[in-house]
Amino acid sequence: MSTDVKTIPQEEHVAPNGVKLPVYMDNHATTPMDPRVLEEMLPYFMEKFGNAASRNHSFGWAAEEGVETARERIAKLVGATTKEIIFTSGATESDNLAIKGVAEMYKEKGNHIITAVTEHKAVLDTCKRLEKYGYRVTYLPVQKDGLVDLDDLKRAMDDKTILVSIMWANNEIGVLQPVAEIGKLCRERGIIFHSDAVQAVGKIPVDVNKQNIDVMSITAHKIYGPKGVGALYVRRKNPRVQISAIIDGGGHERGMRSGTLNVPGIVGLGKACAIASEEMAKEACHIAGMRNRLRDKIMGRLDEVYINGSWEHRLPGNLNISFAYVEGESLLMGINDIAVSSGSACTSATLEPSYVLKALGTGDDLAHSSIRFGLGRFNTEAEVDYVADRVVETVSRLRELSPLYEMAKEGVDLKSVKWAAE
Amino acid sequence: MAYSDKVLDHYSNPRNVGSLDKSSSEVGTGLVGAPECGDVMKLQIKVNPQTNVIEDAKFKTFGCGSAIASSSLATEWVKGKTVDEALQIKNTEIVKELSLPPVKIHCSVLAEDAIRAAIHDWKKKQEVAQPAAVAAQ
Numbered sequence: 001m002s003t004d005v006k007t008i009p010q011e012e013h014v015a016p017n018g019v020k021l022p023v024y025m026d027n028h029a030t031t032p033m034d035p036r037v038l039e040e041m042l043p044y045f046m047e048k049f050g051n052a053a054s055r056n057h058s059f060g061w062a063a064e065e066g067v068e069t070a071r072e073r074i075a076k077l078v079g080a081t082t083k084e085i086i087f088t089s090g091a092t093e094s095d096n097l098a099i100k101g102v103a104e105m106y107k108e109k110g111n112h113i114i115t116a117v118t119e120h121k122a123v124l125d126t127c128k129r130l131e132k133y134g135y136r137v138t139y140l141p142v143q144k145d146g147l148v149d150l151d152d153l154k155r156a157m158d159d160k161t162i163l164v165s166i167m168w169a170n171n172e173i174g175v176l177q178p179v180a181e182i183g184k185l186c187r188e189r190g191i192i193f194h195s196d197a198v199q200a201v202g203k204i205p206v207d208v209n210k211q212n213i214d215v216m217s218i219t220a221h222k223i224y225g226p227k228g229v230g231a232l233y234v235r236r237k238n239p240r241v242q243i244s245a246i247i248d249g250g251g252h253e254r255g256m257r258s259g260t261l262n263v264p265g266i267v268g269l270g271k272a273c274a275i276a277s278e279e280m281a282k283e284a285c286h287i288a289g290m291r292n293r294l295r296d297k298i299m300g301r302l303d304e305v306y307i308n309g310s311w312e313h314r315l316p317g318n319l320n321i322s323f324a325y326v327e328g329e330s331l332l333m334g335i336n337d338i339a340v341s342s343g344s345a346c347t348s349a350t351l352e353p354s355y356v357l358k359a360l361g362t363g364d365d366l367a368h369s370s371i372r373f374g375l376g377r378f379n380t381e382a383e384v385d386y387v388a389d390r391v392v393e394t395v396s397r398l399r400e401l402s403p404l405y406e407m408a409k410e411g412v413d414l415k416s417v418k419w420a421a422e
Numbered sequence: 423m424a425y426s427d428k429v430l431d432h433y434s435n436p437r438n439v440g441s442l443d444k445s446s447s448e449v450g451t452g453l454v455g456a457p458e459c460g461d462v463m464k465l466q467i468k469v470n471p472q473t474n475v476i477e478d479a480k481f482k483t484f485g486c487g488s489a490i491a492s493s494s495l496a497t498e499w500v501k502g503k504t505v506d507e508a509l510q511i512k513n514t515e516i517v518k519e520l521s522l523p524p525v526k527i528h529c530s531v532l533a534e535d536a537i538r539a540a541i542h543d544w545k546k547k548q549e550v551a552q553p554a555a556v557a558a559q
Contacts, residue, residue, distance in 0.1 A: 327460055329486035333425070333433055344460060344486070353460070364458035401439055401490065403464035403482040404457060419456035420539070 013337075019386040021337040027222075027317055027376030028171050028199060029341060033268075034224035034377070040271040041226065044264040052261045053252060063263045070270025074218065077273040078197075079207035080233050086253045087266050090230040091198040094217035095122040095165075097232055097257065098194045101243030102163045102215065103130050106192070110160035116140040116148050116167070116177075117359045123165055123196055136160070144361050145310035146175035153185060163192045168200035168216075172343065172356040172372055173309030174318025176200070183212025192241055198222050198230070202276035203315055204284065208233055214241045220265065224377055225272030229265030232257075283377060288316035290384050291375050295319055297388035302395055304408075308343075308357055308370060317375040322357075322366040325405035326398045331371060334394030338387050343370035365404075365414075425487055426521035432491035437498050440480040442466040447551050450544025452536040461485035461529065463493045465536035467500060467508075469544050474504045481536075488526040492516050492533035505541050 013021050024032065044066055052067045054060025071082045088094045103113065115127050117139045127137045138156045140148050148166060157164075164186050169176050179195055186193035194215040200206055201216075202223035208216060219230035234256065235241045249258030299305050304324040320343075323331065328344030343354030344367070353367035362370075373387070399405040404414060425433075441464075444451045449468050455461040462485065468478040479497040483490045495516055500508040516522070516530035 325484060327485050327489075330433070330490060333430075333487040364460075368457075368460040401436060401482055402484045403453065403462055404484045406441065406464075406482060414457060419458075419462070420454050420535075 015337075015386050017382055017386060019380075019382050023338045023379075023383045023387055025373050025375060025379060025383070025387060026339045026341055027374035027379075028174070028372065029374065030221045030227065031224045031376050032378055033226060034272065034275060036275060037225050037268045037271045041264045041268040044267050048263070050263075052263055053250065063261075066263055066267045066270075067261055070266045070273075073270040073274040073277070074231055077206070077277045078201060078216065078218070078233060079209050081236065083254075084208075084233050084236050086232045086234055086256045087261055087269075088230045088232055088257055089228055089262070090221070091120070091196065091217050091219035092122040094198075094219070094230050094232040095120065095194075095196055096126050097243065097246055098215045098217060098234075099123065099126045099163065099165055100130065100246050101256070102192050102194065102241070103135055104244035105242050106162040110162040112136045112138070112158060112160040113163045113165065114138045114140060114153065114156050114161060115165045116142060118142050118146060118170055118173075118175075118356045119165065119167055120171055120196055120198075123167070127165070140166075142359050145313070146170060146173050146308075146356075146360050147310060147313060148177055148182070150178065150181055150185065153182060157185070157189055157191060161189070161191050163194060165194040165196070168195045168197040168206070169203070169315050169318075170309070170356060171199050172341075172354060173320045173360070174199070174315035175309040176204070176313040176315065178313075179213065180211040183214075186214070187212050190239075199315060202273065202280060203317065205280070208235070214239070215243070218269075220269035220272055223272045223276055226265050226268040229262050229269050231269065284316045287375050287377070287379075290379060290381060291317055291319050291373070293381065294373060294375070294384045294388055295321075297385065298391055301388075301392045306366060308362060308366075309360060319373040319375070320370060321373075322362065322370040323395045324366060324369060325402045325408060326395050327368050328370055330398055331369075331391075331394055334398065335387075335390045338390060340374070341372040343372065344368045424523065428495075428520050429487055429491040429522070432494040432520070433487040436481075436490060436494040438478075438480050438494065438501075439482065441482065442468055442478065442480050447471075447547050448544075450540040450542070450547065452539025452541075452543060454535040454539050455485070455489075455532050457484065461489045461532055463489065463532055463536040465493060465496060465533075465540045467505075467540045467544060469505060471548075474506070476500045476503055476505065476508055485529065485532075486526070488520065488522055489529040489532065491520050492522070492529045493536060495519060496533040496537055500537055505544065508537055509541060511537055 048062040050059030050063035052063040183193045192214045196217045198219040214235045216233040221227040306322045308320040328342030357367040442449045452465045464482045467476045481493040483493045513530035513534040
């Protein structure tokens with residue numbers, strides 16, 4: 001190991017326009033906790049430390065009360081009833097429980113599952129595992145805008161299909177799938193519809209009845225709550241959905257998820273949902289306004305910048321764009337006082353660019369040039385202006401350094417060049 | 423991602439950025455990598471025809487910070503060397519100088535390829551130029 005290796009410096013300092021650095025604009029990865037959530041959680045670490053499953057003393061009752069209040073708040077936000085909310089450790093567990101739980105429970109009925117290529121790995125890898133156990137999985141392609149084609153979905157459904165798992169909002173490109181229509185198609189055919197809605201809940205209106213959802217994954221840390229806690233919505237009627245547990249034990253959560261409840265985390269998730277219920281409508285407008293300002297300030301000053309995925313069907317806080325002729329990691333290096341993500345291979349261990357962008361038909365070159373900006377509750381307009389300036393400045397500098405930009409400006413068609421790969 | 427101080431320095435202050443006249447008989451141009459792989463390097467050398475010494479070198483790179491640093495370093499190293507000396511530069515020396523981690527070794531390989539490609543291009547031009555010079559006598 002060399003001695004002079006260090007991470008990108010991200011010391012706290014202040015930019016000339018008063019913006020505190022580094023700027024956090026990666027709210028699809030996780031969100032900072034809302035202080036109101038923390039405040040709600042604090043008593044449940046020390047004073048109200050009881051086990052929510054302790055039925056015969058006040059310590060247990062206090063914990064149980066906290067849990068049940070949280071359950072009500074979550075149910076209210078998504079249009080469910082309290083008995084339909086199962087607490088888990090987060091989105092990955094919720095996705096695993098939903099898919100494996102349905103697959104096992106309904107294996108007599110069929111062995112076919114449909115999902116999409118742009119799903120989160122928690123869904124894709126769960127489906128891949130089920131394939132090893134004899135299930136048949138169809139991975140639907142997506143259109144250029146990132147949306148699933150409903151005709152493709154219809155064609156994929158057969159009499160052995162037991163489950164469709166399609167996410168509500170994509171974590172990379174923020175694209176919103178037509179979940180209500182997907183749910184309707186499933187309902188008509190008696191197929192269970194699961195949606196990974198971790199990026200959607202608390203950001204846009206979610207109603208499991210209006211959108212015909214049967215099973216839905218929720219997590220706290222994407223909505224200004226704590227990490228390590230989530231929930232799974234499981235429909236109780238019209239139709240009643242049953243799932244097999246994947247964790248066995250004391251029979252908590254009506255047998256669907258054993259394990260002592262993470263009471264402070266659950267209370268935090270509940271508070272995060274309560275805040276979202278109150279503030280979401282106004283907040284979504286505000287965040288979308290800032291996101292549009294960021295887009296305009298970048299795209300107004302740089303040529304050959306492309307938005308990845310549908311602009312119309314998109315989360316308010318998402319901006320995923322590719323800067324042609326500039327490689328994503330070098331761009332991130334240049335804006336190292338801004339926390340964002342890149343779809344470039346160089347940022348991942350696999351050396352493969354984003355599979356989501358590739359699924360959209362984005363060329364590998366543009367996938368390598370992509371940056372995901374995720375705006376959230378605590379971003380400010382001053383931060384947006386600072387980020388836009390830094391991005392424009394860095395992209396311009398790197399394009400001066402880019403042989404591809406030079407060739408393109410000389411009129412060379414880069415697609416016609418025979419590249420001598422290493 | 424962790425970067426060494428030297429990578430950060432080359433990224434922030436790249437040496438010898440620019441282009442030379444690729445139609446000149448004294449200039450060799452190497453263009454290696456591919457956009458879909460996330461790295462393209464263009465490295466150019468200007469060689470003194472009397473001494474075979476590389477008098478100038480320029481680069482432009484599309485790629486991550488380590489790719490930019492590797493090509494920037496390569497231009498520094500080839501300058502003042504004869505073409506034969508420049509051909510001795512090994513990617514492992516670039517790895518060592520920049521403390522590149524294993525996932526970035528391909529950047530140094532590409533820089534070595536770029537040097538070779540530029541020299542190859544220059545040599546080809548000399549072969550073409552030679553018979554013409556003879557014919558002129």
